[in-house]
Amino acid sequence: MPALPKAYIENIANFVDQEVTLQGWLYNKRSSGKIQFLLVRDGSGMIQCVVSRADVSSDAWQAGEALTQESSLEVSGRVRADKRAPGGYELTATDLKVVQIAEEYPITPKEHGVDFLMNNRHLWLRSRRQHAALRVRAEIIHALQEFYDSNGFVRVDTPILTPAACEGTTTLFETDYFGEPAYLSQSGQLYNEATMMAFGRVYCYGPTFRAEKSKTRRHLMEFWMIEPEIAYADLDECMRWEEESVAYVVRRVLQTRAAELEVLERDTSRLQKVAVPFPRISYDEALEILKKAGEEIPWGEDFGGGHETIISEDFEKPVFIHGYPTKAKAFYMQPDPQRPEVTLSVDLIAPEGYGEIIGGGQRIHDLNLLEQRLEEYNLPREPYEWYLDLRRYGSVPHSGYGQGIERTVAWICGLEHVRETIPFPRLLYRMYP
RNA sequence: UCCCCGAUAGCUCAAUGGUAGAGCGGACGGCUGUUAACCGUUAGGUUCGAGGUUCGAGUCCUCGUCGGGGAGCCA
Numbered sequence: 001m002p003a004l005p006k007a008y009i010e011n012i013a014n015f016v017d018q019e020v021t022l023q024g025w026l027y028n029k030r031s032s033g034k035i036q037f038l039l040v041r042d043g044s045g046m047i048q049c050v051v052s053r054a055d056v057s058s059d060a061w062q063a064g065e066a067l068t069q070e071s072s073l074e075v076s077g078r079v080r081a082d083k084r085a086p087g088g089y090e091l092t093a094t095d096l097k098v099v100q101i102a103e104e105y106p107i108t109p110k111e112h113g114v115d116f117l118m119n120n121r122h123l124w125l126r127s128r129r130q131h132a133a134l135r136v137r138a139e140i141i142h143a144l145q146e147f148y149d150s151n152g153f154v155r156v157d158t159p160i161l162t163p164a165a166c167e168g169t170t171t172l173f174e175t176d177y178f179g180e181p182a183y184l185s186q187s188g189q190l191y192n193e194a195t196m197m198a199f200g201r202v203y204c205y206g207p208t209f210r211a212e213k214s215k216t217r218r219h220l221m222e223f224w225m226i227e228p229e230i231a232y233a234d235l236d237e238c239m240r241w242e243e244e245s246v247a248y249v250v251r252r253v254l255q256t257r258a259a260e261l262e263v264l265e266r267d268t269s270r271l272q273k274v275a276v277p278f279p280r281i282s283y284d285e286a287l288e289i290l291k292k293a294g295e296e297i298p299w300g301e302d303f304g305g306g307h308e309t310i311i312s313e314d315f316e317k318p319v320f321i322h323g324y325p326t327k328a329k330a331f332y333m334q335p336d337p338q339r340p341e342v343t344l345s346v347d348l349i350a351p352e353g354y355g356e357i358i359g360g361g362q363r364i365h366d367l368n369l370l371e372q373r374l375e376e377y378n379l380p381r382e383p384y385e386w387y388l389d390l391r392r393y394g395s396v397p398h399s400g401y402g403q404g405i406e407r408t409v410a411w412i413c414g415l416e417h418v419r420e421t422i423p424f425p426r427l428l429y430r431m432y433p
Numbered sequence: 434u435c436c437c438c439g440a441u442a443g444c445u446c447a448a449u450g451g452u453a454g455a456g457c458g459g460a461c462g463g464c465u466g467u468u469a470a471c472c473g474u475u476a477g478g479u480u481c482g483a484g485g486u487u488c489g490a491g492u493c494c495u496c497g498u499c500g501g502g503g504a505g506c507c508a
Contacts, residue, residue: 030467037467052465069458084466104443108458109469111445115500171506187508212506213434225508304505347508356508404508418508429500 004076009045012089015079019094022047025126026071026102028109029064036064038093040075046128048085049075051093060096069108070126072099121424122433132260133420136253137409141205143252144226144403147245148203153228156195158188158204164383171211173221184209190332190387192229192400193363197390203228215428217417218305218355220406222426229400235334235344235362238399239320242348242358243278245403246318250274253412266414270351273316280320283342286311302328309353318357322346331377332370334362334397346401354411360401367391 007020024042031037036051051064067073077093084090106120107127117124124130149155161175161182172183188204195202205226212219228241250271253261261268281289286307290297293310297303302324303311312319323342326335333343345361364370370391374384409421419425424433 028469030470032464032467032471035465035467037470039468048468050466054465084468086468104459106443106458108444110457111469113445113501115440116444118500208508210507214506215501216503216505216507219507223508302506305507306504359508402508407508 007079009040009042009047009087012045012047012079012087012091016081016089017079019076019078020091021074021076022049022091023074023099024072026067026069026073027126027128028069029067031064036061038064038067038073038075038096040073040091041126041131045087047087047089047091049077049091049093049096051096056093056095060093063096063098064093066098066101068102069105070102070123072102073097074099118419118425118427118430119432125423128263130420132263133409133413133415134423135260136257136264136413137405137421139253139257140249140409140412141224141226141405143249144245145205147248148201148226148228151201153201153203154195154199156192156199156202156204157206158185158191158195158227160185160206160209164380173209173211186210187225187402188227189229189400189402192227193387193390193398196229196231196398196400197394197396200231201228213428216305217419218407218410220418220422220425220427223418223422224405225402226405227400227402229398231398232396233362233399234397235322235346235399238360238362238401239278239280239322239346240276242320242346242360242401242403243276243318246278246348246358246408247274247276249408250412261413264413264415266412270316271412274318274351278317278320278348279315280322281311282323283321283325284323286321289314300325300327305355308349308355312349312351312353312355315351318351319349320346321349322361329361331373331379332363334364335369344399348401350407350411352411352414354407356404357407357411358401358403360399362397362399365391365395365397367395 004019004021007015007022009022022040022042024040026038027041027046028039029036034053038049038051040047040049053061074097075093076095077091080090080092081088082090107123161177162185163182172186175182175184186208188206192202192204203226207222208225209222230241254268254271287299289311290307295307295310323336324345326341326343329343329345333345336342336344343361347356348358349355350357364373367388370388374381406418406421410418415421419427
């Protein structure tokens with residue numbers, strides 16, 4: 001094979017009328033007696049390569065004949081703009097070399113069931129829609145980090161192995177730490193509050209674990225969260241960081257991942273409307289909306305997924321719900337000084353029924369109140385001594401929040417289920433592959 | 434943990450209680466512009482498991498296993 005420049009399909013427009021070599025895999029093939037249409041993907045994109053029997057060596061033609069779905073190959077040829085091609089470009093092949101002939105590939109270009117696809121998740125990742133969703137996921141993570149990094153936040157990551165519950169409510173995965181019990185982190189927040197006192201504005205990004213037997217389209221046992229924590233921020237500033245970051249990310253994905261959104265058949269007109277400011281309603285106002293929709297729930301109870309959907313349908317953008325009842329929220333939530341029965345907490349509900357994508361609020365900064373809350377929630381004092389220290393040495397009002405990456409990806413991509421937003425989802429009763 | 438639904442060829446699905454089939458994928462052959470290409474030939478089955486009803490069960494009943502959707506909980 002001649003030494004031609006290597007190209008990636010995402011940059012193929014830069015090589016029009018030049019001869020290049022692509023290294024990739026066969027996605028699909030259509031052929032007749034004298035012409036082969038090879039749909040080749042290389043991880044960066046997909047392009048159709050046209051092999052004419054008259055134009056290539058006999059070896060190259062035979063190589064094309066032998067190719068099965070997902071066989072790996074190197075193909076050289078001239079890049080050509082062609083209106084008939086879905087991506088706008090085609091490669092007129094001059095040479096073709098098989099790297100490996102794939103065995104009979106289980107995922108055919110027809111419909112498949114969820115169970116089968118999940119059992120073949122390691123292969124399913126190559127499919128067009130899965131590839132697009134994970135490309136968008138990568139863009140979202142990149143954009144979020146870029147947003148915080150360029151706004152004075154320092155990324156300071158928190159431990160995954162922890163000695164005790166962060167919030168004491170949810171079930172934790174327990175593991176053995178040289179004879180001592182250790183737990184997989186369900187949130188970096190408490191540690192974030194410590195690093196925030198050192199760096200002012202921080203965020204952590206990493207996996208979190210919930211041993212809840214949740215079996216819905218919005219739940220994973222292992223999911224990723226980005227958690228900012230901001231010194232001297234009140235609830236209002238907290239909401240402003242949330243909406244600015246979310247609007248930034250949506251704008252960014254629309255700009256750079258339009259092709260992927262199209263593969264996903266996402267209606268982007270809904271995303272175009274996601275600009276600051278986001279609407280803000282109180283818990284009490286949310287109850288009113290539910291009441292009008294015929295879903296009356298008693299004051300003090302938290303919303304279910306169905307309730308969030310009803311509320312989100314009243315708004316075009318993500319909507320803040322703030323001021324949840326104290327008893328419905330975690331022990332560290334700062335009570336509203338005007339109404340101690342509610343907290344300075346806030347959830348951000350995504351549009352179109354995608355549910356809560358961010359939860360957070362202002363934290364208790366007063367030592368005595370925090371000690372009192374630990375008692376009220378029946379939490380042991382000793383594991384929280386270091387956390388109480390943060391209120392002994394220069395305590396300040398502060399706020400923070402946690403954004404669930406998979407729910408954010410599901411919303412922006414318009415996906416039915418979070419299992420398609422992460423490469424290898426950990427689901428209830430499913431840990432393979 | 435609870436409620437609902439499902440399991441038949443590698444995959445997606447058909448089959449009134451009466452001989453288990455199609456499309457895709459595989460193999461072989463044909464076709465010079467195909468777009469989930471098309472056309473012909475062909476191979477491919479312990480109908481999830483264990484019992485039961487019946488002359489006869491893929492089909493009806495019981496139990497179990499696995500999976501899907503949802504609830505609760507949450508991001």
